[in-house]
Amino acid sequence: MIREVFQLYIDRWDFFLKLIMQHLKIAGLSILIASILGLILGVLISEYKKTSSIVLGITNFVYTIPSISLLGFLIPFSGIGNTTAIIALTIYALLPMVRNTYTGIENIDSSIIESAKGMGSTPFEILYKVKLPLATTVILSGLRNMVVMTIALAGIASFIGAGGLGIAIYRGITTNNTIMTIAGSLLIALLALIVDFIIGSIEKIIKRRWKLV
Template identity: 90%
Template sequence: MIKEVFLLYIDRWQFFLKLTMEHLKISGISILIASIIGLILGIFISEYKKTSPFILGITNFVYTIPSISLLGFLIPFSGIGNTTAVITLTIYALLPMVRNTYTGIENIDPSIIESAKGMGSTPFEILCKVKLPLATTVILSGLRNMVVMTIALGGIASFIGAGGLGVAIYRGITTNNKTMTIAGSLLIALLALIFDFIIGSIDKIIKRKWRLL
């Protein structure tokens, strides 16, 4: 089976390269949007703690909705194709970013914040120069989980007419072609592992620098 998959990659390399680029595009847009919104929401609920149960509750609730159901729910509003896929992936990617940003900031030693206030730092300076730098590793952990999950979840996007490596999986299933299904699945797994390794390496570098300070 591995030999058949390898031969399929060689024979259809342009097809798989195109799908891989589409997959990275859909996942990348979703990750970028979710990172920005998730970071903002995480900071917001850490500054206004009374809002945290409500916002975290909503993100947790949405996370429990099956991805196929959410895709189907959005089709009447955004149609079939990449737009619906990006919206769905973005929604699912929010929870890790919101939760880890909030947790990272909340776990900072209060005495450090008080020291910064005592030195005359403004709330904005404390946020940018103290809270976010100290919470970076926790935020990166959430980003790492979110990236892997988004790339993996992107495989279902083909079921609503979007592109990406899910197309290979879908074709394999509908034509009873196990080799095609495995080929698409392996590439998704490989992409997830590569980006997990990259973000993990960045996290280790940051932690090493913190230990040297």
């Protein structure tokens, strides 16, 4: 069966290459938007702690909604296709970014913050010169989990008319073509592993540098 899968890759390389690019586009946009929004929300709830329970509660609740259900809920508002898939994936990706940003900042030793205040640093300077750098490894850990999850979840986008490697899986299921289904699934897993390795390597480099400082 593995031989048949690789033969399919060779015979239909242009088809799979197109799907890979579509998959990366959908997942990449979702990851970018979620990273920015998640970082901002995480910083805001760490600065205004009264809002943390509300924001984290909402993101936790949304995270429990099955992906197919969320896609179905969004279709009447944004239609079928990539837009709905990106919105849904972004919503799911927010939780790990918000939670890890908040946790990373909250776990910073309060004496470090007090020292920075004593040296006359403004709240903004404390945020971008002290809090965010010290929380970087925790934030990257959340980003790593979020990226892998988003790439994997993007496989269901084809069920609402979006592109990506989910098309190969969908075609395989609807035509009872097991080889096509496996081929699409393996490529999604491979993409997730490659990106996870890259982010993990960056995380290790940052940790080494912190140890040397």
